[in-house]
Structure formats: C-alpha cells, structure tokens
Amino acid sequence: MPAKKTAKIFNLEGKPTGKTTLPTVFDTPLRPDIIKRAVLAIQSSRLQPQGRDPMAGKKTSAESRGTGMGIARIPRVKGGGGRAALAPSTVGGRQPHPPRSAKKIIKRIPRKEARFALLSAVAATASGDVVASRGHRIEDVLGFPLIVTDSIEELAKTSELEAALTNLGVLSDLCRVKGSRKIRAGKGKRRGRKMKQAVGPLIVVAENRGIFNAASNLLGVDVSIVKNLNAEMLAPGTHPGRLTLWTNGAIEQLDKLYGGGEEA
Numbered sequence: 591m592p593a594k595k596t597a598k599i600f601n602l603e604g605k606p607t608g609k610t611t612l613p614t615v616f617d618t619p620l621r622p623d624i625i626k627r628a629v630l631a632i633q634s635s636r637l638q639p640q641g642r643d644p645m646a647g648k649k650t651s652a653e654s655r656g657t658g659m660g661i662a663r664i665p666r667v668k669g670g671g672g673r674a675a676l677a678p679s680t681v682g683g684r685q686p687h688p689p690r691s692a693k694k695i696i697k698r699i700p701r702k703e704a705r706f707a708l709l710s711a712v713a714a715t716a717s718g719d720v721v722a723s724r725g726h727r728i729e730d731v732l733g734f735p736l737i738v739t740d741s742i743e744e745l746a747k748t749s750e751l752e753a754a755l756t757n758l759g760v761l762s763d764l765c766r767v768k769g770s771r772k773i774r775a776g777k778g779k780r781r782g783r784k785m786k787q788a789v790g791p792l793i794v795v796a797e798n799r800g801i802f803n804a805a806s807n808l809l810g811v812d813v814s815i816v817k818n819l820n821a822e823m824l825a826p827g828t829h830p831g832r833l834t835l836w837t838n839g840a841i842e843q844l845d846k847l848y849g850g851g852e853e854a
Contacts, residue, residue: 604757628707641691647684711824720831730759746800767810796839
C-alpha cells in the first residue's frame with residue numbers, strides 16, 4: 591500500500607509550523623475532459639429559457655400577388671400601397687429561425703461524473719505544473735498544495751489579508767490580475783460587463799470568520815467554504831489548476847467529505 595502524502599502547513603508569516611497528511615482526494619487523476627463537462631453544466635444552469643410568440647410578425651393580411659406583374663413575389667399588404675410584410679427581411683416581418691422556449695439549453699451530467707470532476711479539479715490544485723500552465727504566477731509560492739493555518743479565516747481587514755498573501759508568495763499573481771484589468775472590446779461595454787480581468791487565487795476555508803469581507807476588495811481573489819466548492823470555482827473557464835490556498839481546517843473537512851476519493 592503506497593505511503594500517504596504529506597504537506598507543510600504555513601502560518602501568516604510564511605513560515606512552516608507543521609505537517610498534515612493529505613486526503614486521498616489529491617490522488618485523483620487529472621481529467622480535463624470531465625472537468626469541462628461539469629463546468630459547462632454549471633454554467634448552463636444559469637441560462638434563462640427564452641422564446642418568441644409563434645404569431646409574431648404574422649398578424650397581417652399580406653400575401654404574394656404571384657408572377658406576371660413585374661414585381662417581386664414577396665407578400666404585400668392588401669391596400670397598403672405595395673408595402674411588404676410577413677416574410678423575413680421585411681419591416682415587422684417574422685424572424686427566419688426564432689428561438690423557442692422548448693429548446694433544451696441546460697446540459698446535464700451524471701451525479702458520479704460531477705463528483706469525479708470536482709475531485710479531479712481539487713487534485714489539480716496540488717500540481718505546480720498544472721497551476722503554472724493555467725497562467726498563474728507561482729515562482730514565489732511556498733508549496734503545492736498551499737496549506738495555511740486556520741488563523742487566516744479571522745482576518746477582517748483587506749490590508750491584513752494582502753500582507754498574509756504576500757508572505758505566502760501569492761503577491762505576483764495578484765499583480766498579474768491587477769495588470770490584466772482592461773475595458774472589454776465590443777458591445778458588452780454597455781451591457782453590464784464593461785471591465786474584463788484575469789482570475790486570481792481561490793481561498794478555501796472551513797468557515798467564515800471575517801475573511802469574506804477582507805477579500806472583497808482584492809481583485810481576482812475569491813473565498814469559498816469547502817462544502818460549497820464546485821468544479822467551476824476550481825477550474826474557471828473549464829481550465830483546471832486554479833491557484834488555491836487551503837486552510838488546515840478545510841483540508842480536514844475535505845477528508846471527511848471526500849475521504850474515499852474516487853477510482854479512475
């Protein structure tokens with residue numbers, strides 16, 4: 591039976607204070623294809639079905655006059671001076687292929703497959719190569735997986751959390767996020783998504799003791815309770831390997847929630 595893996599636990603000053611045994615979740619093989627399916631399923635559940643009135647553009651007496659009159663055979667309103675209607679490409683006419691509310695837009699995957707995707711995304715956070723391939727700056731990160739003492743959950747000020755992240759080697763990734771912020775090209779600027787920026791580190795905690803408020807003003811930084819994790823948080827944009835900080839309590843809860851791991 592292979593020996594269990596261990597990882598160092600760091601305090602808020604970036605100094606190791608002990609070791610912990612990693613749950614078997616971190617032995618889950620990396621499956622980007624399954625992770626992608628799970629993330630797309632989560633994203634599709636937020637879509638709102640839309641459709642058109644089946645009679646939209648058809649409430650008219652327009653009909654074609656046929657051939658032999660030297661004009662196009664497009665439907666025209668009776669007594670309307672030859673004004674075209676009803677057909678697509680005419681003013682007030684119907685759409686050629688309108689969206690239908692009956693269309694299935696939510697992608698669903700089996701429950702076991704969604705669970706495997708989550709465990710695979712968790713395991714990807716323990717690989718420095720996978721995290722680096724996603725674009726994160728990890729040259730100063732102290733270790734993978736990066737485990738911090740539970741005292742980080744009690745930080746209530748943004749300055750305190752930023753100082754702790756600097757000591758843990760995450761500052762370069764925060765700077766990467768800040769430098770990536772720009773104005774979106776296109777019409778999205780006037781549709782509520784003017785700014786565009788990269789995704790920064792994720793902090794996984796056992797419980798909220800003030801850190802959510804501290805992280806709210808740090809660009810790209812997200813905080814999640816371990817029991818609320820999903821594949822999209824750990825693999826934004828379907829790409830696994832997000833730079834993740836785990837508290838020691840979150841690792842213990844992770845072992846209780848998914849201690850059995852998942853077979854490949």
